[in-house]
Amino acid sequence: METLTLVSHHLCPYVQRAAIALAEKGVAYERVYVDLADKPDWFKALSPLGKTPVLKVGETAIFESAVILEYLEETRPNPLHPADALRRSEHRSLIEFGSAILNDIWAFYSAPDAATFAAKRKQLSDRFAWLERRLVGAPWFDGTDFSLVDAVFAPVFRYFDAFDRIGRFAVLDGLPKLARWRQALAARPSVIAAVTEDYHDRLWRFLLARNSHLTGEMQKSAA
Template identity: 65%
Template sequence: MTHSITLVSHALCPYVQRIAIVLAEKGVPHERITVDLAAKPDWFLALSPLGRTPVLKVGDTALFESAAILEYLEDATPDPLHPPEPLERARHRAWIGFGSECLNDIAGFYSAPDSATLEAKAAALRARFKIMEGQLGTGPWFSGASFSLVDAVFAPVFRYFETFDRIGDFGILHGLDRVTAWRSSLAARPSVRAAVADDYGDLLAVFLQRRGGALSRMMVPADTATRYSA
């Protein structure tokens, strides 16, 4: 690749983490710039039509939407993370979409206004992960021995649980042995660990507290957020 690469990110964005993981897995040299989405700079708004992260700046061209960025990196860089067979590639793309739906359910969980809604959102998440349990084999990755884009997509999903588990026992992954093993393998992967800064756990804890919902009421005050550090 001859163009310079810059990943424009936000400290907590799970979609940014997907791209950071893939760039690391493929060994693509790049710069990473973090923006504050609460005070978006003009240069960022000029790059991102929707005012969201991630943005991948490739030379003078800015790409947005994580799914499109992942596909570009697959097309433009060596060491593919998609399987070579068209049918299996399509299946992986479907599970990438499922991973995005899991993130939507996680947002509903941490935004739940009351305990009844929180329990319902936890049950919805558990239902999704029960589906995943039936898709996994002996591991360690989604499709066995080869790390794929599906793994890169689900790693940020599971990272939320490092903080959720410190707040309470919601039973979301109970008894799902294959999912739990997959989660552990992903958490130990160097590219996954490096996809966020050291203060990610603290920042996420403060973010969750500020939601003002049922989950935040279970947490300690923000000034002791280090309890939740990953």
């Protein structure tokens, strides 16, 4: 089959989804990183949206993480979607829910003031409370089989490794199934390998540079 190249950014959670899926499927690929603040011309030619990930299949570029995941499901072994059509559709819906939570996380760490920060924290808490009610988490999202939903939520929880260093924001409090799921995901080899060893330092510097309410909390925690 054609060679695969995953065009990546070091902090992009959507790239991590694709990297996890590729690892779970045992698919060989090359990984190339780009600076989204200074996009090279070759990347602009591949990605009309100017975003990562991009999966190059031979000379053809596929962009948008959900599309990449579906392509891998259709063309590579070791399926990560349920076989049942209804459950498969539900999982696709939950992947979209995971994307909505990533948008909420962006709003949380970018909030300019305490009031906005509190509102975004509450919205995240409500999202995760809903997820706790649906979650099986024994050990994976829907039971014993690792799925694309697991691949999607692993990068979500990785943000909270940084947030937990800053303070206790209570977003994930009182959610025992979710806590177990988060712990299982953090130990999964494909999840660990989805980022570079300096990921946490890169994320920390990125958050510090936001000049947001969270940045102020980070500075307080370091004082």
